[in-house]
Amino acid sequence: MTTVLFRCDASFSIGSGHVIRCRTLARELQRCGAEVLFLCRRQPGDLITLLEQEFRVLVLPEQPLALCEGLEGKELYGAWLGCSQMQDADECLGVLESTGVCSADWLVVDHYGLDANWQAHLLKRLAGAVPAKLLAIDDLADRPHQADLLLDQNFFGTATEHRYQGLVPTDCCQLLGPQYALLGPEYAQLHPLMPPRTELRRVLMFFGGVDTDNLTSRALKVLMEPTWAHLAVDVVLGQQSPHREAVADLVSQRPYTNLHGPLPSLSALMIRADLAIGAGGTTTWERACLGLPTLVTPIAANQLEGVEALEKQGFVMTVPRLSFTESLLRSLGSISADPSWLFMSSSESLKLVAGYGAKVLKDHMFEVND
Template sequence: MVIFRVDASTRIGSGHVMRCLTLAEGLRDAGAEVVFITRPHEGHLNSLIQNKDFKLYQLSSGRHDYRVDATRAEYAGWLGTTQEADAAETIEILKGALPEWLIVDHYALDERWEQLVRPYAKKLMVIDDLADRRHDCDLLLDQNYVSGGQPRYTDLVPPSCTTLLGPQFALLRKEFAKARERLKPRDGSVQRIFLFFGGVDPDNMTGKAIEVLSAPEFSHLHADVVIGATNPHRNSIAYAVKRRPRTRLHVQVENIAELMSQADLALCAGGSTTWERCCLGLPSLVVTIAENQVAFTRDLHENGFLRWGGMAESVGIESELLSLLKDAMIRVERNRQESTQGKVLVDGYGSERVSDFLLRGPDPDSLKVRKAGEADCKLFWYWANEPAVRQSAFNSEPILWEPHHDWFRRKLADADTRLYVIDSDMGPVGQVRFEKEDDGYLISYSIGRQYRGHSLGCRVLDISIKALKSEQPLSLIAEVKEENIASSRIFEKLGFTEYPGLRSGAKFYRLSLNN
């Protein structure tokens, strides 16, 4: 089971729910049971979620007398209650379910909420693009473009967290990849406009853009105007569309990929539809309608992927949009270049990549072994203190940082110890430790929480044993808690044989190898 915690409202917009729905549909198509937990703010999209046949749990409507975190006042007010109260309501739903993944997409939630709900889900994923607060999660997805690819989450997530960063993981519906396959190369000329400023568009940039398009010099252009069902300016927009020839209004559409494919140029906001336009090579004139859109839109503008006109509330934004549109009408080669670059940046398979990771994990054949170094100390510490690891250990007490740091440095310098990290294309998967004892090596290993359940144990140990074997002939010894049946099966599968040991409550296994 996969459970999403996400909201939509007139303040939040629709983008968070829409990208979660995209991922949810991919997960369901792959066989997962998917559930949503939402709060019914004004402008919510709960009916849309239910109409797509997802089970939905609705939290209370919230309260208005709670204290907002002053350090993040802009987003904290989006929740409608405190993080603690929201977590308590969410936990009541999670109890007994223990989902494989809990996925949260909410700017008002951070590590405080995540630490409270963690015991009620096997794995926790965060979808974010602000990089302005700490998270306690196993997986973080940020699909935004960052010029130069600077790491933004190094100090904001645990070292054991896997980060999926960049437009290659953009959550697009399958229709975009299919439309891309049928798409003919764009020649850069402009005859049809695609106009969309988000599902809510509180500043009515849609109406302002229609006014710009109504100038006589653009009267020959066809226009498809798209709005969400909760757009507060729907009536005035419908009237403006009716007055302008060659213009059609589309409300809460399902065929947005088709409309983008037919267009030659987009007038639009800088939200998640940016990646949809890039995937289909649609040149864009962008007005950002929220502060969180500015950074990546500016980077895309500076690197030639789109043209940015500024913020929606800027004085003279209509004049700026008019100027950009006039320029785009004659800059045929620029339009063509944007189209080509956008398609290189986003291929349309990001949602499939994320779904595959969540349900199947990394390709076992892609795993590689490397020797651990000083930089891995904190990573090993986080892995060692993960609750399931402590539960499987003979000494289940939490490990303090200073003793661990001293121990790790000693082990790195110890000629009779080998510390290995198992890497994948997505990041470190786990660790294997070999310690020489008499005529053999004692094995200890663990796999990161986000990589469990994918039958990686045998592969992790197999390639680690081969790495050690390449150094010298050896005999391996494994000591496993009697109740740790999964580890016992892995060692037996690898050819270890059980032998009598001295410790009660444990099973002992041995494997002799030669070069």
């Protein structure tokens, strides 16, 4: 039996995207008979309980929260790890040893705070009769990986194919672009059934489960203006969001508006919507796969470049955080005056993502393993 170890984290700072996309791949591997284990660190906002419903999770001890205020780039991502890379590696190995796991076929790493040093340390200690292979899932292209296989599902225009030059071994197989996005199987099933959007009647709003900046409330207040009172609105927000009560109050004041809690999949709401208002991240590719035009607000620095590339090609419109209300009003007005953008964005997005990324990646893993 193929054994696959996943190292990823979720927290209020990190968000949920890394764990959710790893869970998608883990499900695909598990369906094919692989034994899947997760290594996750306990911290506020982790998704360990969620993962434990389907997989065995080996829990790393919680560390005191690092002070992230004012940190950017690599310093910020290192703080997300909660400790040094070598401490994390040793704790991973200790937990694995204590549970009798001494080797693996694949190690999957999806964490901005880990690089080739951590990967080499783990691979050396996990070497069994057949050395473990490593899959790195990344978005940043800002550090080296000791990877046999690398996935970056993001779109950067013509730069997409060249971002990891010098950062991975020359024989590393690189899967780059949205065609490899890790989406649930329902997206591939629905993809060929979706027609391009042609008019604005229903809006889906989702800025992530936590929505620290409370962009949901700000967007709802815009849509409460008489000009947009006729639009039906679906709002998705996690129960753990500190703004849940305020959002629920606004929803209760607006006709044709529904508040949804955490959902197993957003696909059912996406296929009903004509326009999404939300953040970047993994949800970008879910929306694209179902041809849903989107007004996107980058909520993290690492989303900026990708969102700019998507806007340049006409896939999305950007609504910057610093001018959120004014930009949202302007974008809605533009769409209302000329709905042809909905058709163009929807048509082009459907060409970008077909939804088979997890299957393609699974096939590559087993092929490389053979």
